[in-house]
Amino acid sequence: MDLNFGEIFLWEMLGTAGLILLGAGVVANVVLKNTLGNNGGWLLINIGWGFAVFVGASIANPSGAHLNPAVTLGLAAAGKTEWSDVPAYLIGQLVGAFIGAVLAWLTYKLQFDTHDEPVNTRGIFCTGPTVPNYVWNVITEVIGTFVLVFWILLSPGAEAGDDVPTFGNSALGYAAVAFVVISIGASLGGPTGYAINPARDLMPRLAYAVLPIRDKGSAEWNYAWVPVVGPIVGGVLAGLLYQILPTS
Template sequence: MTAGSIVLYEGLGTAVLILLGSGVVANVVLRPTLGTGGGWLMITFGWGFAVFAGASIAEPSGAHLNPAVTIGLAVAGATEWGMVPFYLIGQFVGAFVGACLGWLAYKANFDKNYEDDPEANRDTRGIFCTGPVVARSAWNVVTEVVATFVLVFWILSNPAAQAPDGSGVPQFGNGALGYAAVAFVVIGIGCSLGGPTGYAINPARDLGPRIAYAVLPIKGKGSPEWGYSWVPVVGPVVGAVLAGLLALGVS
């Protein structure tokens, strides 16, 4: 797998992940849509299926879709460190593009949301990125560390995640479940650990769309909350490193 191919597949897969993920949140949050008021469970399942779709597209690159996953795999020796920057480039660029596409898909709904209530779009940041219900930075980081650790350690503990040919590209999936297995884990994390912070568990998933929210011409939008933006980056990276170290130690 060449560096260019990694950037391409990770970018495409992450773009679809964010397009569908931000799309389900927009469907629930914006008024009017057919999904208005669908609730947290609809959002959580939507993100799980978004992971399945994005990972299936990015299969040739190993379908990391997440800097935390890439870093955890590198720490555990399952991905070459020299390839890490190319994974990250694809993931962050894809996340930004996917968020922009999600906005385009719901552009008329954003506008109607504003027309019906000029203050309504001030609360639309959550369509793009995460935020805490209770703002306690240290504990918000802990939540992201724990949630990301679960995801990355599950991946590293999965026998199918080890590249049999030594290429450094892990093959995800639990037998016949394939990428659906990863989606189920993400849904489980969202239902169980997503309440405090919105479970970013992915620096690109949060930072790329947060930047998109900051630059997109959304009428009446609120702040991108840059003061919180480091939490969904640092927390997942720490969780991934801990998972990688533990996997390395027990291997």
């Protein structure tokens, strides 16, 4: 199925908005006071993010459900996405991520207003390292994203379409990638919060910077390049390695 620029943009925007709404939403549910999920813990966040990917990917199925610039660039590097389509994917993902972050804030508006540590709410929207070190933080993001994109490239569904690659497997479909994301978060997410998606981090960080959140803290733009560069490098490396494998 050949999609034009507008169609790719639309489905990626809708899917990524759903991803960020539910992903940021689960973090808000755990972090903010006066919620039913308060102090639900890291595992709840991992599970919530994993199934946020499932929902977002299901919505964006017509476009191949990239939802992630690192996935798009990795698939392009592997020869599974046309480079001419990349801008439509990236713009849709960036716009959708911003919209999803705003919707998450609207959902928890009253909880943001009554939270007793508003300066510490940035982590609801974007990631940050537990031990700041740009080089090693980038390496962590490279590795986590490589795992995600390499799995997508090797998953059975990756060969399902000629012009719009899909991923999953014959039994689980997009639910399969939810388990991969949960696994990455549980195993590799501790050092940096596993952005593994430039749009997922950059645009919610921008939303945090501009939204009228009471007494909020810094958006920490000095770190913002790490969850952009690391995932892009990891995704492209996965695509290039795939190119030289016998399965390609």
